[in-house]
Amino acid sequence: MPRMLDVSDEVRAEIGDEEADRLLAGDSAPGGYDCTSCRTPGDPEQERTSTVLFIGDETAILAFAHSTCLPSQVVQVTEEQLQGAVRSIGGNDTAPAPAAPAMQAAHVAPGHTAPEQAAPEQAVLGVTSGLVLIAGELHPALVVEPTAPVARPGSLAPGDDFLPLLIEQGFLPVTVLSTTPPVLHGWSVLLAVGQLHAVLQPNPHGGQPVAWWQAHQPLQVTEGWRTAANKHQQVLLFAAPVGSIGRQPREDLLRDALDRAAANGRLVAAALPLAGL
Numbered sequence: 001m002p003r004m005l006d007v008s009d010e011v012r013a014e015i016g017d018e019e020a021d022r023l024l025a026g027d028s029a030p031g032g033y034d035c036t037s038c039r040t041p042g043d044p045e046q047e048r049t050s051t052v053l054f055i056g057d058e059t060a061i062l063a064f065a066h067s068t069c070l071p072s073q074v075v076q077v078t079e080e081q082l083q084g085a086v087r088s089i090g091g092n093d094t095a096p097a098p099a100a101p102a103m104q105a106a107h108v109a110p111g112h113t114a115p116e117q118a119a120p121e122q123a124v125l126g127v128t129s130g131l132v133l134i135a136g137e138l139h140p141a142l143v144v145e146p147t148a149p150v151a152r153p154g155s156l157a158p159g160d161d162f163l164p165l166l167i168e169q170g171f172l173p174v175t176v177l178s179t180t181p182p183v184l185h186g187w188s189v190l191l192a193v194g195q196l197h198a199v200l201q202p203n204p205h206g207g208q209p210v211a212w213w214q215a216h217q218p219l220q221v222t223e224g225w226r227t228a229a230n231k232h233q234q235v236l237l238f239a240a241p242v243g244s245i246g247r248q249p250r251e252d253l254l255r256d257a258l259d260r261a262a263a264n265g266r267l268v269a270a271a272l273p274l275a276g277l
Contacts, residue, residue, distance in 0.1 A: 184270035
């Protein structure tokens with residue numbers, strides 16, 4: 001009987017009391033599982049295990065994770081992402097993790113912190129993952145840089161308000177990468193099925209967090225990045241205006257670009273917990 005299974009109140013509300021009780025009784029819980037976060041084996045009879053319910057537009061998946069990796073929670077994702085997760089769980093997604101930092105662009109969700117450009121098209125964020133050495137320890141990091149200047153919602157004035165908007169949300173300016181930035185509560189990084197899905201921010205209307213950045217397709221990260229994320233239970237997010245970082249093929253070059261942006265006063269940062277909690 002899996003006595004170490006955790007079903008949160010929000011998961012219970014979605015799946016119903018009957019199914020939640022079946023899980024806790026061991027009737028429908030797995031004998032073993034691959035953690036939806038770190039992808040290593042888990043056993044609910046031997047270690048604390050979280051139930052994580054992924055909900056799309058039409059589909060829902062109940063997954064399991066080590067409690068040290070993720071708490072029991074409900075995660076809202078797009079139907080496309082959920083289907084991608086189904087393929088990954090089924091073993092059909094065999095794309096290797098990249099050796100160099102991975103980068104993917106995605107449209108900024110309208111109405112959120114990074115607003116639309118004055119031009120008709122929305123701003124697009126480039127997101128690069130890599131390991132950053134700070135105070136002798138490697139930390140998982142995401143580096144965000146728009147493809148064009150970002151204006152405030154409704155503003156047609158020239159200029160770039162990307163960093164001021166983030167500072168208003170709690171990100172802090174960085175002048176030198178000597179210490180890790182403080183945790184920005186309410187924001188989080190969604191890492192599921194071993195892949196990066198989204199950066200989440202607080203919902204202004206309350207309830208579940210909403211996507212500030214969301215991958216068109218789940219973004220592969222290296223095993224080292226994923227291991228560091230699970231170790232620290234947080235990801236460092238660095239953001240810089242267009243033209244500050246560029247596409248860097250290696251982590252040492254990415255670090256050099258971050259150092260230059262910081263020295264020029266063009267970098268903000270925060271530490272974001274994993275999975276929205």
